[in-house]
Amino acid sequence: MxxxxxxxxxxxxxxxxxxxxxxxxxxxxxxxxxxxxxxxxxxxxxxxxxxxxxxxxxxxxxxxxxxxxxxxxxxxxxxxxxxxxxxxxxxxxxxxxxxxxxxxxxxxxxxxxxxxxxxxxxxxxxxxxxxxxxxxxxxxWTYCNPVIRRMAELVRDGAIGDIQTVQADFGFPGPTDPGHRLRDPALGGGALLDLGVYPVSFAQLLLGEPDRVQADALLSPEGVDLNTGMLLGWESGATALLTCSLTAGTPVTATVSGTGGRIELPSGFFHADRFVLHRNGAGPEEFTADGGLYGLQYEAAEVMRCLRAGETESPLVPLDGTLAVMRTLDAVRDRIGVRFPMD
CATH class of the missing domain: 3.40.50.720 (NAD(P)-binding Rossmann-like Domain)
Structure with missing residues (x-):
């Protein structure tokens, strides 16, 4: 960061x-x-x-x-x-x-x-x-969530060893009306930008910008992605298998696996209130959120902290990280053939 x-x-x-x-x-x-x-x-x-x-x-x-x-x-x-x-x-x-x-x-x-x-x-x-x-x-808001921050801290401290795989998904049965904004290329429709941004941001929080991007998708007649799979790769050997969908409800969970264990986040991983750490050879450890703020309040509180401190960028949601995620989303769209009028 x-x-x-x-x-x-x-x-x-x-x-x-x-x-x-x-x-x-x-x-x-x-x-x-x-x-x-x-x-x-x-x-x-x-x-x-x-x-x-x-x-x-x-x-x-x-x-x-x-x-x-x-x-x-x-x-x-x-x-x-x-x-x-x-x-x-x-x-x-x-x-x-x-x-x-x-x-x-x-x-x-x-x-x-x-x-x-x-x-x-x-x-x-x-x-x-x-x-x-x-x-x-x-x-x-995922990056400002205290449970996600604690998870990332444990990963950085080596709690599960070197990351090998990240898996995350986000999907629900979306609109079929071609006039809906999620089906409209002029409004940036499709599963990737609305839903896929979460799995991609999650993976990049832990591993940074990928070195390789592969993807495949089902496209709508309007030209937006309805069901998309992404395989990201890093020179370290780590991979991330990510999916987003407007055609099916998915578990909306995430798992990070390493050489020394794994971390599992339950449904709604991007605003998790708990996770379970499995260290190799040890029993599961559950981490939960402390009381206080919730939901979108975390990102608002971070903005206000930054303003009071005179900071023009947040260390929790750095602009360079945002740009890196956007590069990955652009690469995925390039692979699956989705173009917006404003591109």
Missing amino acids: TTGQTSQASQASPTSRGDTVRWGVLATGGIAARFTEEVQRLADAEVVAVASRSDASAKEFAGRFGIPRAYGEWSALVADPEVDVVYVATPHSAHRTAAGLALAAGKPVLCEKPFTLNVREATELVSLARERGVFLMEAM
Whole structure:
């Protein structure tokens, strides 16, 4: 993991004094609603504004969650002086535009995963943030989860020896309507970006960027992937077998196996509340989460910690790691023949 960089602009922010962090939510869909609900339960955070492309949608969302200001234009939200940080929860295809708008206005950004549609867009956002010294982080809540962090720490400390294999899956029976966003190439549809980003990010958290990428997929008539298998390889000899699917419900589990044992994460591995460590020749050890935060609160808390510390990058979700995941997702799409209009 890389260490966070410090910005003089961030140090001058009210958030650096330990004040309540004021969030602006850009979008009004399901994930925006969940994030808002969970952040509002944090004692040191407020959601003070929401923006949509329509006044009606913004006002309805604001009324539902008691948010004081609603904007029918994204530009109004990023210009709001009462907003300390912007959470981008638009469809994938708008991440580059929405996050870029906020960064250009000097607003710190937490951007939903997948970070962008491709590595070109991701590189543009990272370059903009670094040039301007503005905080930017992908909303990869898995990396902020204390159970996942503990698991990764044990792996780094050699609890299972040298990693040999990683297995992870994420699948559910998805929509069959060709008009749904998950079936639309213009919106970054398909299993890979919505679901596959989790197994890929999990594997790369433990092993870094792969040296080899192989993949195969079932494509929809619209040209997005519906059922995808990935085989990643590293020069160390480690491999990762990863799957994502919009055609079948899968266990949504993960296993990391090494020369000295293995770690098993139960269903919902990407937001796990426990895991089991099996050391060779020893009985199983179960690790569980301590009390406190839950769900999306972990990523929000990490953003607020970074802002108060004057960091423009999170050591838990480093931008270089985000770029590495995007390169792998691009490589998988290249292998399976999925192209987006914006590529």
